[in-house]
Amino acid sequence: MNIEDYAYRNCESQNIAIRKNSTSMKNYLKKIKNIPKRIEREIEAARYRSGKYANQLRILSSNDSLRYIEQHKISFYRYGDGEIAIMMGEGIPFQKADEQLAKRLTTLLKTKEKGIKAAIPYCYFHYEKGLVPAVEGFNYAMKAQRRFLISHCNRNQLYLDTSITQLYQSYETYDFEQYFARVKKLFCGRKVTMICGEGIFKNIQYNLLEQCDAVTYQEAPSKNAFSEYPAILARALKSSKDSLICIVLGPTAKPLAYDLHKQGYQAWDIGHFIKDYDAYCKKTSRDEDSIAAFYRPD
Numbered sequence: 458m459n460i461e462d463y464a465y466r467n468c469e470s471q472n473i474a475i476r477k478n479s480t481s482m483k484n485y486l487k488k489i490k491n492i493p494k495r496i497e498r499e500i501e502a503a504r505y506r507s508g509k510y511a512n513q514l515r516i517l518s519s520n521d522s523l524r525y526i527e528q529h530k531i532s533f534y535r536y537g538d539g540e541i542a543i544m545m546g547e548g549i550p551f552q553k554a555d556e557q558l559a560k561r562l563t564t565l566l567k568t569k570e571k572g573i574k575a576a577i578p579y580c581y582f583h584y585e586k587g588l589v590p591a592v593e594g595f596n597y598a599m600k601a602q603r604r605f606l607i608s609h610c611n612r613n614q615l616y617l618d619t620s621i622t623q624l625y626q627s628y629e630t631y632d633f634e635q636y637f638a639r640v641k642k643l644f645c646g647r648k649v650t651m652i653c654g655e656g657i658f659k660n661i662q663y664n665l666l667e668q669c670d671a672v673t674y675q676e677a678p679s680k681n682a683f684s685e686y687p688a689i690l691a692r693a694l695k696s697s698k699d700s701l702i703c704i705v706l707g708p709t710a711k712p713l714a715y716d717l718h719k720q721g722y723q724a725w726d727i728g729h730f731i732k733d734y735d736a737y738c739k740k741t742s743r744d745e746d747s748i749a750a751f752y753r754p755d
Contacts, residue, residue, distance in 0.1 A: 502597040510582040513607050515615045518579055519624055522617040523639055525574070532718040534711040534726040535576040535619040536566065541602045543708050544609070550754050551680055551707035558683045561712045567611045573718045576617035576726075577606055580627065587630040591745040622728040625737040626751055633737055640730070644668040650696040652689065652713065653705040654679025657755040658731065663738035665731050666703075673700070680754060682709040690716055703727045 539549045544562050548554040566575060581599050620627050624636055645668040652675045666672050677689045702717050702724040704710040710726040717724040
């Protein structure tokens with residue numbers, strides 16, 4: 458090796474070392490900057506686990522929510538993080554931001570009316586053991602969502618639990634056999650009109666609706682369904698009044714369930730009920746990646 462080659466390689470080695478040190482320093486500074494956020498997350502998790510949010514709103518547990526539906530002929534619609542995002546002016550994979558939809562969702566969150574119930578996540582406010590680890594970690598991070606619901610819900614109103622339609626995705630330990638037996642009875646012998654996104658049941662092997670006497674399907678866009686809301690509602694209003702209207706249509710399902718209820722229908726925003734039952738029967742994994750895949754648009 459001549460002197461020029463030696464000098465070049467030595468210089469290159471020094472440059473590599475400098476770059477590595479620079480990268481390490483940047484990572485170190487980034488970690489320091491994130492310390493306040495990490496402390497805030499830990500404080501929020503501690504508040505959540507200690508029950509600080511438990512009495513903020515009146516929400517029935519999943520078991521009590523199911524019992525309420527069994528004992529009362531009601532309609533219901535459900536809110537999750539997606540609906541909260543829409544109300545906060547954001548878009549989600551199922552639905553682009555829409556000011557009109559946001560206003561309707563915000564109004565319906567406080568609407569207290571006989572024969573229909575809104576549902577919000579019980580586990581956002583009540584720490585429970587037995588949750589899937591990924592879901593438990595998700596609940597810790599729901600500070601903004603908790604504050605939004607506390608600010609926009611009616612504190613004198615009784616809410617059902619959103620998670621009744623996805624318990625298999627939520628709980629690691631639960632009496633799923635008993636739970637799904639009760640759910641099947643809700644559909645047994647009913648005539649159902651299913652309003653859903655196009656093709657969302659194409660991979661369903663075990664269908665809860667097999668318990669029904671008859672099922673009629675009305676398909677709508679699987680994404681941004683609210684852009685066609687007048688047409689979806691008009692078609693739904695042609696259904697027989699003796700049909701149970703089941704809706705799987707993301708945020709659009711909320712105003713649709715309410716508007717159909719006002720016209721004398723019994724309407725349920727069933728969300729992931731059928732997918733969750735199918736996943737339970739197939740015993741699909743509930744690790745973080747699998748749960749994320751479950752909630753993606755079909």
